Amino acid sequence: MIKKFLDLGQQPLANKYLTKKDLVKKKVEYYYNLEIGFNTSSKLVSILNTVPSRKMFDKEYPYRASMSQTMLNSFKDLSMNIIKTFNPNLIMEIGSNDGSFIKNFNKKKVICVEPCSNVAKITQKMGYKTFINFWNMKLAKKIKSKIKNVDLIYSANTLSHIKDLNSVFNSISHILSDNGVLIIEDPSLLECFKKISYDQFYNEHIYIFSLLSIKYLLKKHNLEVFNIKKITTHGGSLRYYIKKASNNKLKINKNVKTHLEHELNFGLDKYSTYIKFKNNVEKSRKKLMDIFSKLKKKNKTIIGYGATAKVNTVLNFCKIKNETLDYFLDTTPNKIGKFMPGSHLYIQKYNKSSTNKINYIFLGAWNFKKEIFKKEKKYIKRGGKFITHVPIPKII
Numbered sequence: 001m002i003k004k005f006l007d008l009g010q011q012p013l014a015n016k017y018l019t020k021k022d023l024v025k026k027k028v029e030y031y032y033n034l035e036i037g038f039n040t041s042s043k044l045v046s047i048l049n050t051v052p053s054r055k056m057f058d059k060e061y062p063y064r065a066s067m068s069q070t071m072l073n074s075f076k077d078l079s080m081n082i083i084k085t086f087n088p089n090l091i092m093e094i095g096s097n098d099g100s101f102i103k104n105f106n107k108k109k110v111i112c113v114e115p116c117s118n119v120a121k122i123t124q125k126m127g128y129k130t131f132i133n134f135w136n137m138k139l140a141k142k143i144k145s146k147i148k149n150v151d152l153i154y155s156a157n158t159l160s161h162i163k164d165l166n167s168v169f170n171s172i173s174h175i176l177s178d179n180g181v182l183i184i185e186d187p188s189l190l191e192c193f194k195k196i197s198y199d200q201f202y203n204e205h206i207y208i209f210s211l212l213s214i215k216y217l218l219k220k221h222n223l224e225v226f227n228i229k230k231i232t233t234h235g236g237s238l239r240y241y242i243k244k245a246s247n248n249k250l251k252i253n254k255n256v257k258t259h260l261e262h263e264l265n266f267g268l269d270k271y272s273t274y275i276k277f278k279n280n281v282e283k284s285r286k287k288l289m290d291i292f293s294k295l296k297k298k299n300k301t302i303i304g305y306g307a308t309a310k311v312n313t314v315l316n317f318c319k320i321k322n323e324t325l326d327y328f329l330d331t332t333p334n335k336i337g338k339f340m341p342g343s344h345l346y347i348q349k350y351n352k353s354s355t356n357k358i359n360y361i362f363l364g365a366w367n368f369k370k371e372i373f374k375k376e377k378k379y380i381k382r383g384g385k386f387i388t389h390v391p392i393p394k395i396i
C-alpha cells in the first residue's frame, strides 16, 4: 500500500527554464502536484503524480554534469577504481549526459545511452558509440544482438528518473554478462531525511532510493547488492555495486549489512518516520521564510547561487519570487539568460566579479557548498554571507 506523507504543492517542471520570449508570450507552464508516498511493502519512496518522460527529457535538456568539478572528480576516481577492480571489456552507461564519466575510458570499450539528443550529440562528437534512446528492453535486445553482453553497466542519477523499474532491471539483467557488475548511484533517502533536503523531490526524481527498497526491487530480478558506498555528490548519494545472484565469485561486503542496519535504526521502514520528516519540512519552510523576511525588512539584497533543478522545489513550495531574490547566478550555458520555472527569477551568467557587491547569497547549489565556498573565498573574507536551507535554514 502506498501512503502519502508529503505534499509540496503545485510545481512546474524543474528543468524547464524559460526564455524571455516565453515570458512575453505568457507561455503556459506545465504544473503538477508534487505529492510523495511511501510503499509500506516495498519501502520504496516515490512521487505520486508522474510526468511523461518525453516531456522532461528532450532535445533541450539543460543539465550538464561537467559544470561541477566535484562531479568530474567523482567520475574520474570511480573510473580508475573500475579499471583497477573489474577491468571490464565493455562498459555501458545509461544516462551518459555530456560524457563526464565515459571520457575516462577508451572509446572502443564504451557504449552510451542517452535520450536527450542535445547532450547525446556531445558524446557522439567525442567519438563514443551513443544510442539516443530511453533505456528499455527493446534497446537492450538491439544492443545485445548487435554487439554482445556488457561486463559493466554504470548509471548515475538516471534509474531513479525512470518510472517502470521492473522494465529497467529486466533489461539490465538481459544484457549484463553472468559475471558482470552493475553500479548505480542516486540520492540517498537516509541522507535526504537527515538533511531535511526536501528539494531532492521534483518531477525527474520519481524515486528516492534506500538500500531497503533497492534490495526488495533487485530480488525480483535475481540481482543483489554486494557492496555499497556513501558518496557526497548530489547532496549525499549511495553507490550500489550489484551482481547477478547466481554469481558466487563476488562476495557480499559486510558494509551492506551495516548500512541496512543504519537505515532500519533510523526507521526508514516505518511510516511514522515519514510523518516526522513531513513535520520537519514544514518547520524548514517557516524558518527559511523568516530569515528572508527579516533580511528584506532591513532592505537587504539577496541573490541565488546555482540555478539547480532542485532549488525550484524550494522556491515554488515557499513561494519565493523576485520580492525576495533578485536573480540567480549560474555557469551552465543552457540556463544563462533564462528564467527559473514558476518563480521566473532571472539566471545571470557567473563570472569572478559577480559577487563583488553582494552581501547575501542563497545557496541553490547547497550540494556544492564546499566547491563554492572555495571559489568564493574573497566574498567570505569581506563578510559576505550565505543562506542555506540544509540541514536547517540559517545564515552562514
Ligand code: TMP
Pocket (backbone or CB within 6 Å): 067, 068, 069, 234, 305, 306, 307, 308, 309, 310, 329, 330, 331, 332, 335, 350, 365, 367, 368, 371, 372, 375
Ligand atoms: P545540480 O545540483 O543539479 O548538479 O546543479 C548544479 C547547478 O549549479 C548547475 O546549474 C551549475 C551550478 N553551479 C554553478 O553555477 N557554480 C558552481 O560553482 C557550481 C559547483 C555549480
